[in-house]
Amino acid sequence: MKRFLKIYLEKPELAGAVLLVVLVVLFQLRSNGVFLSAENLRGMLGLLPEMGLVAIGVTVLMICGEFDLSVGSVFALMPMSVAIMLNADVPFAVAVLVGLAICALVGFINGFVTLRFAIPSFITTLGMLFMARSMTVVISGGFPPLLPADLPTWLFTRYVGPGGLIRMSFLWFGAIALLMAALLSLTNLGNWIKASGGFLEAAGAMGIPVNRVKITCFILSSMLAGFAGLVQVLRLGSPLPSIGDGLELQAVAAAVIGGTALTGGVGTVLGAIVGALLIRVIDNGLVLTQVDANWFKFAVGGLTIFAVIANSWLRRTARGIRVDQHA
Amino acid sequence: MTMPIIECRGLHKWYSGVHALKGVSLAITRGEIVGLVGDNGAGKSTLIKILSGVHRQNAGDVLIEGKPADIRTPKHAMRLGIETIYQYNATVPTMSIARNLFIGREPLQWSLFGIGLLDQARMRQESVKAIADVDLHLRSPDALVGELSGGQRQGVAIARGMHFKSKVFILDEPTNHLSVKETNKVIGFVKGLKTQGITGIFISHNMHHVFQSCDRVVAMARGEIVFDKPAADTSIDEVHDYL
Numbered sequence A: 001m002k003r004f005l006k007i008y009l010e011k012p013e014l015a016g017a018v019l020l021v022v023l024v025v026l027f028q029l030r031s032n033g034v035f036l037s038a039e040n041l042r043g044m045l046g047l048l049p050e051m052g053l054v055a056i057g058v059t060v061l062m063i064c065g066e067f068d069l070s071v072g073s074v075f076a077l078m079p080m081s082v083a084i085m086l087n088a089d090v091p092f093a094v095a096v097l098v099g100l101a102i103c104a105l106v107g108f109i110n111g112f113v114t115l116r117f118a119i120p121s122f123i124t125t126l127g128m129l130f131m132a133r134s135m136t137v138v139i140s141g142g143f144p145p146l147l148p149a150d151l152p153t154w155l156f157t158r159y160v161g162p163g164g165l166i167r168m169s170f171l172w173f174g175a176i177a178l179l180m181a182a183l184l185s186l187t188n189l190g191n192w193i194k195a196s197g198g199f200l201e202a203a204g205a206m207g208i209p210v211n212r213v214k215i216t217c218f219i220l221s222s223m224l225a226g227f228a229g230l231v232q233v234l235r236l237g238s239p240l241p242s243i244g245d246g247l248e249l250q251a252v253a254a255a256v257i258g259g260t261a262l263t264g265g266v267g268t269v270l271g272a273i274v275g276a277l278l279i280r281v282i283d284n285g286l287v288l289t290q291v292d293a294n295w296f297k298f299a300v301g302g303l304t305i306f307a308v309i310a311n312s313w314l315r316r317t318a319r320g321i322r323v324d325q326h327a
Numbered sequence B: 001m002t003m004p005i006i007e008c009r010g011l012h013k014w015y016s017g018v019h020a021l022k023g024v025s026l027a028i029t030r031g032e033i034v035g036l037v038g039d040n041g042a043g044k045s046t047l048i049k050i051l052s053g054v055h056r057q058n059a060g061d062v063l064i065e066g067k068p069a070d071i072r073t074p075k076h077a078m079r080l081g082i083e084t085i086y087q088y089n090a091t092v093p094t095m096s097i098a099r100n101l102f103i104g105r106e107p108l109q110w111s112l113f114g115i116g117l118l119d120q121a122r123m124r125q126e127s128v129k130a131i132a133d134v135d136l137h138l139r140s141p142d143a144l145v146g147e148l149s150g151g152q153r154q155g156v157a158i159a160r161g162m163h164f165k166s167k168v169f170i171l172d173e174p175t176n177h178l179s180v181k182e183t184n185k186v187i188g189f190v191k192g193l194k195t196q197g198i199t200g201i202f203i204s205h206n207m208h209h210v211f212q213s214c215d216r217v218v219a220m221a222r223g224e225i226v227f228d229k230p231a232a233d234t235s236i237d238e239v240h241d242y243l
Helices: A002-010 A014-030 A038-063 A071-087 A092-116 A121-140 A168-186 A188-198 A200-205 A210-236 A247-257 A269-288 A293-320 B044-051 B074-079 B097-101 B120-133 B150-163 B180-195 B207-213 B236-242
Strands: B006-015 B018-028 B033-037 B059-064 B082-085 B108-112 B115-118 B168-172 B199-203 B216-221 B224-230
Touching: A002 A293, A014 A247, A014 A269, A014 A293, A038 A071, A038 A168, A038 A188, A038 A210, A038 A247, A038 A269, A071 A092, A071 A121, A071 A210, A071 A247, A092 A121, A092 A210, A168 A188, A168 A210, A168 A269, A188 A200, A188 A210, A188 B115, A200 A210, A247 A269, A247 A293, A269 A293, B006 B044, B018 B044, B018 B059, B018 B224, B033 B044, B033 B180, B033 B207, B044 B082, B044 B168, B044 B199, B074 B082, B082 B150, B097 B120, B097 B150, B120 B150, B150 B180, B180 B199, B180 B207, B199 B207, B207 B236, B216 B236, B224 B236
Parallel strands: B033 B199, B033 B216, B082 B168, B168 B199
Antiparallel strands: B006 B018, B006 B059, B108 B115, B216 B224
């Protein structure tokens, strides 16, 4: 029994998951059952992949000990460049691949500059936040380009599943989340990511190519952010240069709520999803329970601080539980 | 005399104008535990950083079992059978014992371009055995290294080297920041190397630790070896006179 308690208390996403359940129950009661209705779930789950994908990328990067503040800007830059290519009659698939390659390049620059000049990634990606946003506005020419009408948007936006509960984008999100979770916990690269963030000197001394591991995570983070931006633009039907503004901090909040340590080495993909879902639940729940929506940021902020305190308390408690061999 | 397992011949190293190693030659035979002592800046760290692949010498040769070896990276040193136990401890506190044991050398079920699926069953099984082999009794290979004491962590690092059949252990002040009880445990590990026929180079500031565990004492000062005698034929006072 003690052993099980310890195992669960050590799960970094536990605090977030408990909060999620509490909030869902609370909103369900306060909204007289509307919150968990199929109609509302459709809306909520339809939006989740966009923020969830960004949170996963940011989480993996944080586990390996680095930050990415540029994800919000890349979220806008990627679909904007795709839209411009589409308007120049580039086929959809090619435009998307080139768009993802641009994201990969941004991620590579983030990582390369951070490691080559040994500066905090907080600074590098803060710079990239401004630069990528500026580029987005510049290439849009001030007027958001129109998307051609014959795009395979159904690949991302069509409702599927029982009762049309989820969008296609949710399937992409689920598949990517599973892939990333498997990468982290089942592969040697996942081991290296955790080791690089957990204790960089040890990872290097044991022969792990830490710089390559980190650059890989920077690239992943950028590509997931760009892909998420594309999903949102295809849902909205128009590439606005302002989308994703402030998303970088929400993604960090989601990661932290989900139990990712700011110091690196600790975190899970499930935690990132729990964090992202919590933020969506608050956003949606406040509206349904007729609370002034301006309280949204207040709630997310309070929750972030609370989750971190709860997590460190849980971890200390888990550590205090001594399990002997035969328990 | 049998062939030395590791030998340095005339090693020189300059760091931006500082002549850190001035022609160091040292031959160590299999199964020998050598205590390497000396003040800060005497060149001990430089010497072992060359042997563990962190730095490269500017002149001179390193031979492993008689064959010249150009040790380029820490990974390369490990492949040559040289395992280094660092004073800051090269384990990751946020990871489990089993995962720490195989960091950078994970057994894979399959792989593509070097990235692949971990063989976790094998990692757990073999880590249980490796830990028991160094007389360390831990409850589970899934426990986080961060929950272990400092001495136990060094034990995990030593078990790791043993598991990968390292021939030479370089122990870089492994007893720093440890309590007396934990220090004794680490000295026990060092003595255990000898019974398994493993060669050890034990770097320490503490002369007592060296005399407790080593066969031979080598002292360095100002980038040179100034003293080299079997531990049985010398005393702490004599070594001190040379430093």
